[in-house]
Amino acid sequence: xxxxxxxxxxxxxxxxxxxxxxxxxxxxxxxxxxxxxxxxxxxxxxxxxxxxxxxxxxxxxxxxxxxxxxxxxxxxxxxxxxxxxxxxxxxxxxxxxxxxxxxxxxxxxxxxxxxxxxxxxxxxxxxxxxxxxxxxxxxxxxxxxxxxxxxxxxxxxxxxxxxxxxxxxxxxxxxxxxxxxxxxxxxxxxxxxxxxxxxxxxxxxxxxxxxxxxxxxxxxxxxxxxxxxxxxxxxxxxxxxxxxxxxxxxxxxxxxxxxxxxxxxxxxxxxxxxxxx
Amino acid sequence: xxxxxxxxxxxxxxxxxxxxxxxxxxxxxxxxxxxxxxxxxxxxxxxxxxxxxxxxxxxxxxxxxxxxxxxxxxxxxxxxxxxxxxxxxxxxxxxxxxxxxxxxxxxxxxxxxxxxxxxxxxxxxxxxxxxxxxxxxxxxxxxxxxxxxxxxxxxxxxxxxxxxxxxxxxxxxxxxxxxxxxxxxxxxxxxxxxxxxxxxxxxxxxxxxxxxxxxxxxxxxxxxxxxxxxxxxxxxxxxxxxxxxxxxxxxxxxxxxxxxxxxxxxxxxxxxxxxxx
Numbered sequence: 001x002x003x004x005x006x007x008x009x010x011x012x013x014x015x016x017x018x019x020x021x022x023x024x025x026x027x028x029x030x031x032x033x034x035x036x037x038x039x040x041x042x043x044x045x046x047x048x049x050x051x052x053x054x055x056x057x058x059x060x061x062x063x064x065x066x067x068x069x070x071x072x073x074x075x076x077x078x079x080x081x082x083x084x085x086x087x088x089x090x091x092x093x094x095x096x097x098x099x100x101x102x103x104x105x106x107x108x109x110x111x112x113x114x115x116x117x118x119x120x121x122x123x124x125x126x127x128x129x130x131x132x133x134x135x136x137x138x139x140x141x142x143x144x145x146x147x148x149x150x151x152x153x154x155x156x157x158x159x160x161x162x163x164x165x166x167x168x169x170x171x172x173x174x175x176x177x178x179x180x181x182x183x184x185x186x187x188x189x190x191x192x193x194x195x196x197x198x199x200x201x202x203x204x205x206x207x208x209x210x211x212x213x214x215x216x217x218x219x220x221x222x223x224x225x226x227x228x229x230x231x232x233x234x235x236x237x238x239x240x241x242x243x244x245x246x247x248x249x250x251x252x253x254x255x256x257x258x259x260x261x262x263x264x265x266x267x268x269x270x271x272x273x274x275x276x277x
Numbered sequence: 278x279x280x281x282x283x284x285x286x287x288x289x290x291x292x293x294x295x296x297x298x299x300x301x302x303x304x305x306x307x308x309x310x311x312x313x314x315x316x317x318x319x320x321x322x323x324x325x326x327x328x329x330x331x332x333x334x335x336x337x338x339x340x341x342x343x344x345x346x347x348x349x350x351x352x353x354x355x356x357x358x359x360x361x362x363x364x365x366x367x368x369x370x371x372x373x374x375x376x377x378x379x380x381x382x383x384x385x386x387x388x389x390x391x392x393x394x395x396x397x398x399x400x401x402x403x404x405x406x407x408x409x410x411x412x413x414x415x416x417x418x419x420x421x422x423x424x425x426x427x428x429x430x431x432x433x434x435x436x437x438x439x440x441x442x443x444x445x446x447x448x449x450x451x452x453x454x455x456x457x458x459x460x461x462x463x464x465x466x467x468x469x470x471x472x473x474x475x476x477x478x479x480x481x482x483x484x485x486x487x488x489x490x491x492x493x494x495x496x497x498x499x500x501x502x503x504x505x506x507x508x509x510x511x512x513x514x515x516x517x518x519x520x521x522x523x524x525x526x527x528x529x530x531x532x533x534x535x536x537x538x539x540x541x542x543x544x545x546x547x548x549x550x551x552x553x554x
Binding site for chain 2 (some may be wrong): 024027034040041100107109114138164214264
């Protein structure tokens with residue numbers, strides 16, 4: 001059945017901040033329900049009465065247009081805003097309030113009700129760690145850098161197996177200095193770690209990928225090249241997997257794995273316990 | 278009061294998937310409470326009974342070590358896992374179950390109770406859009422690319438004002454093709470848009486920054502250079518702000534703004550309504 005044939009349901013992520021919390025929870029919730037065509041809309045920085053009224057208008061319009069009750073996922077810190085949203089007639093899910101009450105009881109403390117705490121700059125040191133890690137990832141991409149002393153992790157894989165996005169994700173969200181090393185043809189002729197990586201054994205994490213998928217990805221980059229041929233991909237992946245196994249480097253296949261999952265596995269495996277920035 | 282003098286409270290983000298949802302909500306909740314030293318730990322991929330037991334052990338150990346009840350933020354899809362976590366004695370906040378029940382009633386449908394839906398690959402097309410956007414951001418960084426036809430947005434600013442991290446964030450999380458254009462000395466001599474940008478007026482978004490902060494950031498990159506001097510930074514920022522104002526390009530100061538906030542403002546302003554990938 002095509003998506004268009006499914007029952008449509010408008011969903012609004014509403015927040016007085018960025019809306020990232022609302023959308024993250026909302027996305028998790030919606031992916032648990034198949035069989036619906038959810039039409040999502042993010043209303044960020046709804047932080048005064050006029051913007052709240054404008055948000056309510058959009059919600060009411062969606063109800064009329066789709067002839068169904070909209071769903072609002074709200075992470076507004078100000079409960080009066082959420083109360084106003086409820087008057088729109090939508091089903092309003094407040095992803096903060098119930099837990100804030102629970103935590104207030106547990107901690108015997110009142111919450112601050114201050115907007116923009118979660119995804120605003122509250123800590124310059126953290127912000128700099130993040131930007132520095134990102135610059136590290138960009139300058140230590142594709143084996144360009146000579147020295148891995150400052151790296152927290154070095155991802156090892158053949159070209160186009162998912163190293164760069166993972167490095168950038170780890171830097172941006174966790175401030176982890178992630179370098180990557182692309183295995184060259186010369187490296188792949190040996191069953192041992194490339195000499196440059198040997199001093200950093202504890203920081204290594206291997207990525208692998210189905211040769212068919214790899215060929216597809218490389219094909220987009222350099223169509224009909226030897227580099228993108230299935231034969232080349234098969235040979236490279238097999239050689240890389242053999243080397244990684246013999247050297248006992250923890251390795252993950254990226255074929256059916258998202259960047260978030262790869263990043264989480266890397267942190268869990270190498271015991272890099274960093275909080276989200 | 279130093280952080281060490283604050284009452285300590287161990288917090289665990291537990292998930293049978295990546296734990297990103299649990300940590301995002303948990304982080305939002307905790308930032309609403311000042312006056313505590315929260316010690317956070319992420320337990321990802323807790324997806325079988327043995328890992329659940331291991332998680333409970335860590336929670337019990339933390340309770341003994343800190344002599345206080347730990348807080349568990351769980352996004353486990355399997356409710357039996359959450360029930361077992363409760364037996365550890367911790368305060369368990371389940372950030373999914375209450376809302377899933379509400380949505381089941383509203384949608385008149387059962388949720389799938391399948392793990393790893395939110396942050397796993399469920400849609401190859403979306404995944405490719407994300408990777409392609411990221412490659413676009415990396416190859417259209419710092420004005421290297423000649424052509425902006427395919428860009429969804431072009432960030433315009435002086436060097437080191439926050440363009441690159443924002444472009445990468447927009448690509449990684451929303452699949453937005455974000456290019457950036459660094460204003461050169463020559464550009465700054467004129468009060469008009471650089472000729473290369475004029476055909477793309479609707480895609481432009483300006484970033485600015487306090488000259489003091491800019492000097493500090495540049496100082497880290499090239500210490501004691503003319504580039505990093507406060508005088509240079511003041512002159513560049515003033516010229517850039519004048520030009521952006523005269524050309525009526527929407528502009529945001531990044532001085533006290535996080536990458537998430539800048540990204541949200543860009544999407545809201547240019548009406549780029551993309552769902553999170």
